[in-house]
Amino acid sequence: MGVESLGDIKPLLDRVLVGDCMTELRRIPSRSVDLVFADPPYNLQLSGDLTRPDQSRVDGVTDEWDRFDSFSAYDEFTRAWLSECRRILKEDGTLWVIGSYHNIFRVGTAVQDLGFWILNDIIWRKTNPMPNFRGRRFTNAHETLIWAARSEKSRYRFNYDAMKTLNDDLQMRSDWLLPICTGSERIKDERGSKLHPTQKPEALLHRVLLASSQPGDVVLDPFFGTGTTGAVARRLGRRFIGIERDAVYARAAEERIANVKPLPGDALQVTRGKRAEPRVPFGMLIERGLIRPGEKLYDPTRTVAVKVRADGSLVGREGTGSIHKVGALVQGQQACNGWTFWQVKRKGRFISIDVLRAKVRAEMKESA
Secondary structure, eight states, rough: OOOGGOGGGGTTTEEEEEEHHHHHHTTSSSOEEEEEEEEEOOHHHHHHHHHHHHHOOOOOSGGGGOSSSSSHHHHHHHHHHHHHHHHEEEEEEEEEEEEEEEEETHHHHHHHHOEEEOOOOEEEEEOOOOOOOOOOSOOEEEEEEEESSSSSTTOOOOOHHHHHHHHHSSSOOOOEEOOOEEEEEEEGGSSSSSTTTTTOOOOHHHHHHHHOTTTTTTEEEESOTTTTHHHHHHHHHHEEEEESSSSHHHHHHHHHHTOOOOOOOGGGOOOOOOOSOOOHHHHHHHHTTSSSOOOEEEETTTTTTTEOOTTSHHHHHHHHEHHHHHHHHHHHHHHHOOHHHHEEETTTTTEEEEHHHHHHHHHHHHHH
């Protein structure tokens, strides 16, 4: 998506909007954002647990993260910001929400009630969680992410092959083993203490954005904190909008993002499998004149030849049907990938009909 198509959202891009979450969300045009990543307040005060998921101590009941008087007040706030995010998301956009046992189940209920379609719950398992010093509970070593499409009918983006490549050619699972934010990545204040209590690691956002967006997409984070989402979005060639009510956090986020160097365009390309390619039926090769009705196709050994008909079916001694059906009949098998099985003669050489399909796909991409 190019900048010229962004309309009224263009002045908001790559900015940190300082102010109340709901007020700033209402400034964003409907159907203008590709992805939302939200790390909302955990609602610790009402849970009776005054330690955050990283075991850091809440400074008191007036702490910004704990200003809800009741579960119903928290639920009302949750539904309000989620409703705005759903309005802002494009029809095929997706939402990511992260939380802990304090709040994620209440958030998940609101997500479903508002019409989002849950795709996965991801368990972020921390390689280096803070220990439980009280010894009265299990060490809290994970947080949960909900990944949801805007609706059941959304044609959401999932870069399956990129995730598989990232995971050494194994399918990426829904349990992610990643370290918490530490060391030089942690934003510090003037005293050398961590500035934000729940700063998320860039590795987590890298995986989220790589899995479900593409360069040029607009990413919204309504609880921006110190700007991890914006930093990773800038590095990966995405646009971002951050909302943060705390001016100190917002200023730190702006400084942090300004120092991020975007990756060059060729480094932003990701692995794409054939399932991500536009569908090309065999009949399209006939319509485009790449294969002629009456022409013969051959098996890899060139001992079997079948004739192509005008509707894209094949006819031979073994039977009649699609390139896949007849390919299976020829081999005496239940199934066959006809694209890689059949060959056609061109200029004295036999080539796979899959080569011709690739040519059509390239033409479709150029005209898109």
